[in-house]
Amino acid sequence: MQVPILKQGAYLIATVQSALTDEDLKQLRDALVGQVSKVRARGVIVAALDLEEGLAYLDRKAKGHNHEVRTHR
16 A cells, blocks of 8 residues: 655654554565655655554664654654
8 A cells, every 4th residue: 555745844744544464564664765865855744543553563673773753643
């Protein structure tokens, strides 16, 4: 499933509307990394309805690259 990524000012917003597989999350990660580099975004917002598992996955991957994943509920 492809997740739409929108640019809003200096930020990118990815809206996830359903559960994602590990492969979907990898594709989202790669797409976000590419877009951040391309548009020089200051940050990324992942808006999700149910993404607990996905956030845990992204957090594990981000820690491997010295980045932080912050969640707001």
